[in-house]
Amino acid sequence: MDNISFLFYWDIIMNEDRTIFKKVDMDLSSLLTYIEIGDIGLPDIQRPFVWSASKVRDLFDSMYRGFPIGYLLFWNNPSRTDVRQIGTEGKQHKIPNLLIIDGQQRLTSLYSVFRGQPVKDENYQEKIIEIAFRPTDGKFSVSDAATKKDTEFIDDISKIWSDGKSSYTIVKDFLNKIKEKREISDEEEDKISHNLDRLFDLQKYPFTALEIASTVDEAQVADIFVRINSEGVKLNQSDFILTLLSVFGEDLRKELETFCYESRFPVKPGGKPSPYNHFITPSPDQLLRVSVALAFKRGKLQSVYQILRGKDHTTGKYSEEKRNEQFEKLRISQKSVLDLTNWHQFFSALQGAGFKSGNLISSENALLFAYAFYLIGKNQFKLAQYELDRLISRWFYTITLSGRYSSSPESMMDSDLNLIKDLQTEEEFKSVLENAINNTLTPDFWTISLPNELITSSVRNPVIYAFYASQIKQNSTALFSNKYISNLLDPSIKAKKKFMDRHHLFPKAYLMREGIEDFKLINQVANFSFVEWPDNIRISDTPPQEYLLKIKEEKKFTEEQWRLMHINHALPDNWENMEYTEFLERRRLLMTDIIKQGFESL
Template identity: 60%
Template sequence: MSELKTCFKRVDYDLSSLLHFIDVGDIGLPDIQRPFVWKNAKVRDLFDSMYRGFPVGYLLFWENAVESGAKQIGLDEKQRDVPARLIVDGQQRLTSLYAVFRGQKVLDENYAYRQIEIAFRPSDGKFEVADAAIRRDPEWIPNISQLWSSGASSRKLVNGFIEKLGQKVELSEAEEEHIAHNLDRLFDLQKYPFTALEIAQSVEEEQVADIFVRINSEGVKLNQADFILTLLSVFWEKGRTDLEQFCRAARIPAKGSDTSPFNHFLEPDPDQLLRVAVALAFNRGRLKSVYQVLRGKDPDTGEYDPQRRQDQFDILAEAQEHVLNLNNWHQYFKALVGAGFRSGELVSSTNALLFGYAFYLIGKVRFGLAEHQLQRAIGRWFFFASLTGRYTSSPETVMDGDLARIREIDTGEAFLSWLDGEITSELTNDFWQITLPSQFDSSSARNPQLFAFFAAQNRLGAPVLFSHKTVSDMLDPTIKTTKKALERHHLFPKAWLEAHGVSDQRMRNQMANYALVEWPDNIDISAKAPQDYVPQIRLRFSDEDWAEMHRFHGLPIGWEAMPYDQFLGQRRDLMAGVVRRGFEKLA
């Protein structure tokens, strides 16, 4: 119990002091330079609560492990190069307050700058998000940031507002007094009291997360990536800026001959790319183990060494440079396309995608493998990891184990051999003949086995069902239409099944009842029985084309006349065969 009492202390601030400490760098506030997730309406509610004198929650700070005598920057000797306190909980609140009181713009979730404009009506003390109507209404101050950023005295601003409003509406002396009182109360928000819990620098990140959960009413666990991103803001701002600029650019298609990280698989967030860099730099899949490394903690003495910290950040910086290299980035996605995955629509696991990129970089950077070797090996690995859901359950633990097993590998040939060994040990005949067919017994809309089936069709050059076009062409992500070029079609239509006694929705939506068809066919088929619509479509095709279409779509000849449950069983086996042929073609 005594140890718990010494792990933090309580410190009281007023808002003006907090803003000052942020200004001089004593408190690190990285959110001004990272995506701000609060909506303006939530910022409005924060100001309204403070104005009414309501409590708005604790702040949670963590004393930073910095060397004494940290260098100073600028002319003001009070400015700190390294913050003394890191914000663990309360970042969004302080970002909101700092942005409004200092008139600073924030980044939104799409990495676009925006101004938070909170309006105030002094006549009744009402806050609102500014809009066009409010900006035209003289009763409102459309952006309260101007009150603090103008440099004018509060009395001058109060008198100026009353005078301007008096030109539009007639005000009594009592009304003027009431408006002045409400404006004074607004200015007094700078004196609003905050209580912070400041955790000692010796406390480990797991304990910090536990403290956070215990005092936070929402009970949301801290993300380990948030800890490391905060460290980047403090000790390596350029690294964090580079990550965020890359993520921002990945959301915007390149124009003309410009280069861009934009792709059809992933709009990455900084913490996702950070995971890849950590895997490449330190052979770690668990971020929590890297946190202590980047703080510069000596595992023997427990002391924090600035030089050790700098050395570790140098290693991370080199790894991140490879992660953000556009050639590496796009070549990796080419490996996925080569494996049959045309876009993110066929990817059920973001973890598999990110960890696949880490293995691509390990093969290229650490082992110097040729691109043609990587394209085949990583394409197969991603197909395998996606198909088996390798990184679906406890992804950090599984990846950490994978990285541990290749830590002692010292040649490219051994690395490729390890990848192949992992694949063949799991994709046995029993997997193809028993496990995979049973996994097709599902109605999940984003089942990884179904996506692997579509990827295999792409890889095999399969025609679209009931069409001479190919699945690959119709899944081209660069083609944008008002409707999807291909739609999932129920071979036995849902309405027909229900009319024939199949009342269970899971049974009607079985994966084995799905096929990709062009959407005009889907509309035409509607709720017709397979025995009715299939013979009409059959007339369009030769015997050879009809047989080939069935082979690529895992359809037994004469399926349209089968009992539904018998059809599902046979098709699951055939679909597993299609996936196997598509995967084996990658070799």
């Protein structure tokens, strides 16, 4: 830790002249033993094990060379019970003294290798970390086919400690293996023996741990973590709640992880339905937010942490009874959130509104918060499916167009949930959401705000996604084509080449020849439209006056087909002959009309 980091750290760990931490020294063997018997709990306070095998290799190399590998940060919290630990079943203490806040990835790596235990990767699949070691020169490598065949390597150093052999036996066995293949000098034998002894003695590697007092709350712990963590990692409130799930509701945490893992595959083993969809591959913390919104009508997770710990807001005290009550609420809500029928019906409603897939979704927050309102409408207010689909589709259009959750999403969601938390009837719920929609999408929004939002070259602008969704909703074909945009954007069809391209209506090279060189102006979203990729290639940099005549003649469109195609793509009459900036202004207004028509068709 450098001096500046230490000063920041000292600033947070001193509270009214009272030190809230102490320094503890121990060796690695002791650390691993404490984890194994349960004195140190190792809940998933951060994320799944994400270190690469090469990073674990580098960790061992640093320790082997005697380099420091950083401190550990523990949180003394003896009031917690039933904490899940990694380690040997049957030898765990029920109440661990310490929880690991910083250093989890290092300690998990060491525990996995020293004890030969698997870890879970970012896809929640178990894997074994295998590190190889060459005693002749002290080189560490990630174990692979080459190291496994090479007699100069110990292909998996876990065996050094897990086999229970003495260092003398390990050295003797390795030397005998080498001597079977080649001769070694006395000098080389001494070097091999020395290097193997050093490897074996890594279990004596010294660690310094900083132990935070149990009186410190989770907000301060998170602040300490942020201030002193050299990798810029930040603990979120969802990390602490997921930790509580590991502590008091392991089944809930496991269900979340399993759901997220299965969402990566179209079908589960045996051909069973899965959460897979073309909108989102969720993470546990994202689904947790939906469950929390449904269970407690809260968008901010900070207060939910205290609720789940069993805090009584009247007395300020914590109780096991209250904690169990709150966890049961969360359990009921999570069951609904992870219900495959609810999950897929929600996405079906979005598809019915024209949002074909995640390619037309600009904000996952908007997606997940809309799902929360969908479940509230279904579970609490018992809306009929057709009414629910229509209402949530209109709501999703609204939050997409307005960027409702783009800034301070938790606070905005909290505010929206406050609007409905005391409602009693279906009609009240529908009325509150419709009022929020109408108050957002005002006449001024359609005539002033929305056209201005289209003055952009950003291809991920939510407004342009709403335009494409409206075209899909109205069964528009691609420009210069009789094929529907919805079919050409079908996410289930995988091809080497996309069926459609975003085509510059006024080609880039043509505009530059005309003296327009500002790419932000050239790449305005109003200068793009979907065409089939062969048409895009054929048009190239030809002026619109020329390529329009050629395409109309080649494809033999009728006047009515030509007129409707121009309307559906928001192209003003005689646009090809307009001055470019006038064309952009006129088309933005027509694009706004298309979006409004799509919204009003719901």
